[in-house]
Amino acid sequence: MLTEERQQIILEQLKIHNIVKLHDLIPLTGASESTLRRDLQDLENCHKLLRIHGGAQNAISLHEEPALSQKATVHLDEKKAIGRTAAGQVRNQEVIFLDSGTTIQFMIPYLIEHKDLLVITNSVDNASMLADYDIETFLPGGKLKSSTKALIGSTMIQTLETYHFDKAFLGTNGFSMDSGYTTPDPEEAAIKTLAMKRSNQTFVLSDSSKYCQVSFSKFADLQDATLITDKLPEKESGLLNKKTKIMEVN
Amino acid sequence: MLTEERQQIILEQLKIHNIVKLHDLIPLTGASESTLRRDLQDLENCHKLLRIHGGAQNAISLHEEPALSQKATVHLDEKKAIGRTAAGQVRNQEVIFLDSGTTIQFMIPYLIEHKDLLVITNSVDNASMLADYDIETFLPGGKLKSSTKALIGSTMIQTLETYHFDKAFLGTNGFSMDSGYTTPDPEEAAIKTLAMKRSNQTFVLSDSSKYCQVSFSKFADLQDATLITDKLPEKESGLLNKKTKIMEVN
DNA sequence: CCAAATTCGTTCAAATTCTTTCAAAAAACT
């Protein structure tokens, strides 16, 4: 049995059961425990699944909400490093757009280094934090999306049309060679796209776990922005570099 | 059975029953008491549930008080009562304006009683809380004032000019016979005044400690709004009643 | 208020699972 075949079987089982035990995979594939462990590890590196003690579970668990406090702390250091690097791109007296999302939020503490900044954001959470750091902030009007606490809708679109930013910093739910940058909500995607259009330069912040993830709405091609992320596997990094400019932190 | 499987079962049971007994989980999962205790502890650490004696309950019970900042707890019971009374004035399908301020915030938990509400607010904190309670919310654009996390400025004014509310609920820093309702920041005062103007009916929420307090900017006369407050001394109450309509709670 | 009954937290040993390492087998290349 080929490697690809085995991994296909594993992913199929996951689609059906959401969780699969390593032991159950042995008779299904005829491979040894060691081999299957290696398969699970490979698949986890591509973020196709999540390893758990005794087996694996779907990477995008149907039951869980996107805000996982468990995982948020796992990627804490990466996000901090990404946030610091992103904030380092900002210059004094610039006007910048900050998207919603936790990764973006990690930029904020490092922004106080810069003087006379004006921040425009569509995120209520970011706004609150910016106020805590006493950074001049403007919110365009909009309808509040309760799940992400981001502002969306036609009012937001119309307002953004009249603005111009030096730099825009966006979050993403996934990025991949084929599909570019994607996010679940088309309304949020529209705002990201527009923010890019109204900005001289765009950065997308994403920890490497979002690599190979694809959501419903594409908001940009890889080459349209500079990706700021933590260390990707050597091979992947090489592939991506042909399509986009990457800043790898750490 | 894997750890994640058990924990999913627990969370599913919680979704259905809102409360689950440890004993009932034993036959459902086939795990021992010890293991299930550990699961409950893990899940509590992730804020997925709340442990109680004998089992666990849902972490986000909508009817429970969310986390409040420390200084807000000064007149806690009074503010709760004021918030409940104020929310009682609202009818289904109305469009209401919520001002910034902690007292106003106490209204929000009671608003879920009403269907098809649309809330407009200039407070980032309120917006965040409204999102938690899944209440449809709209934020007019504006400059963020860092000390109060309220939105102010000309954009806000222009936007409000185009709106119309069924009811407006305002906070105040002081109210007195002579000076009416007052607040420190003229910019915020201007927004309060405008919100009143654009609303069929206005309520000012204030605990009785604000009586006889006078701030810099007056935003309304006493007779322009209905005051919702806790018990005032008999004599004061009589005096005020000649100038304004009062709803005393408790 | 007290006593019995439950429930809770902690500790410990056994069982299972995980990681690492290494050599054999298979595949790919010259």
Next chain:
DNA sequence: AGTTTTTTGAAAGAATTTGAACGAATTTGG
């Protein structure tokens, strides 16, 4: 055929999970 590279399975020690036991804490019922 011979050599290098990759894949595979096995083994050993580390790490994690599990169930049971026992005293402490809490709830219940008089």
